[in-house]
Amino acid sequence: MPSVLITGGAGYIGAVLAEMLLEEGHRVVVLDRLFFGPEPLASLQQQGNIEVVKGDVRSPEPRMFDGIDAVVHLAAISNDPACDLDPQISQTVNVDGTLQTAKLAKGAGVPRFIFASSCSIYGDGHGEILDEDSPKRPTSLYARTKVEAESRLAELEDSDFSVTALRNATAYGLSPRMRFDLVINIMTLHAYTRRRIYVLGQGKQWRPLVHVRDIARAFMSVMSAPRDLVAGQAFNVGSSTQNFEVIRIAQMIRDVVPHTEVEVVPDDPDKRNYHVNFDKIERVLGWKPEKSPYEGIVEIKQALERGKVDGTIQTRTVDYYRYLLEAEAVLREVSYEGAVF
Structure with a gap:
């Protein structure tokens, strides 16, 4: 696969995958x-062999798909609270933008389309161990858009256009576009900066975890796999050994960041609770994670100690989106004839 188009390629997963x-x-x-x-892509652009196009998946330029062998579709309003900020925008980006991108890719003769879905589509797992054939019970707008996009993409599948959905577990680890709104990342930040972690809802909710570099490796495995193994397939991306209750995640972080207090808060508005099986991707593609949560916690702690990352607003997706929306409203209010001054 010599030529790959990554939508959302400057994001948390995309910047790692591009590298x-x-x-x-x-x-x-x-x-x-x-x-x-x-x-996030500045250092890569100095190396060459990468083209960065500022654009929107709701209206991508058809020329971008010329000579492309695989599309990795990561672009999305990327988590539950961010989607809730503006449901209409979330729907148009996560579903309409996905379909528009896929249709243009298919029309240009791109043979493979790999879609970043999410284990959150399983929602409230009712205590089951969930595999790719388990019922989808999305509890958030974000998860519902992923379910709808998967279904709509399946309609485009044919002998010339292979569609594969990768249902990623909850990501963790370092990225050039760092995110501190993911459970391991944010807890490690709070442990390091505040020596305190808050665990909501008694911490009994199950979360499947996977390192961001392992997610990138999974996309690359699908690109290189024989078509008949991946066409029309969905794969959970993670490890059955990396399913943890949230309270256990907090305890692991406390092991790495000493003198951290873990405070349990009774209620949690996030109703996701799912324990996921990841046997299929290892059985079919031979893929399995190389990184562990402990390794992810240690690398984040070390990056914080060295000043390589910090918890600025740009690392908190929903806070930054809210800031942009509020700034847009202010500019619209004070602008005159298209200018502020």
Whole structure:
């Protein structure tokens, strides 16, 4: 697969995937709205063999798909609270934008389309161990958009256009576009900066975990796999050994960041609770994670100690989106004839 188009390629997963693809000699094209700036890809652009296009998946340029061998579709309003800020925008980006991108890819003769879905589509798992055939019980708008997008993409599948959905577990670990709104990442930040972790809802909710680099490796495995193994398939991406209750995650972080207090808060508005089985991706593709949660916690702690990352507003997706929406409203109010001054 010499040429890969990554939508959302300047994001948390995309920036890691772009780097790994370039290391293997691929040509990479990135389509990204660049809400969080171009910095995550700045060092890669100096190396060459990467093109970064500022654009929107709801209206991508058809020329971008010329000569592309695989599309990795990561672009999305990317978590539950961010989707809730503006449900209409979330629907148009996560569903309409996905379908528009896929249709243009298919029309251009791109043979493979790999969609970033989420284990959150399983929602409230009712104590079951969930595999790819388990019922989908999404409890959030974000998860519902992923379910709808998967279903609509399946309608485009044919002998010339392979569609694969990767249902990622909850990501953790370092990325050039760092996120501190993911459970391991934010808890590690709070442990390091505040020596305190808050655990909501008694911490009995199950979360499947996977390192961001392992997610990137999973996409690369699908790209290189024989078509008959991945066409029309969905794969849970994670490890059955990395399902943990939230309280256990907090305890692991306390092991790495000493003198951290864990405070349990009774209620939790997040009703997701799912214990996921990941046997299929290892059985079919031979893929399994290389990183553990402890490794992820340690690397984040070390990056904080060295000043390589911090908890600025741009690392908190929903806070930053809210800031942008509020700034847009202010500019609209004070602008005159298209200018502020």
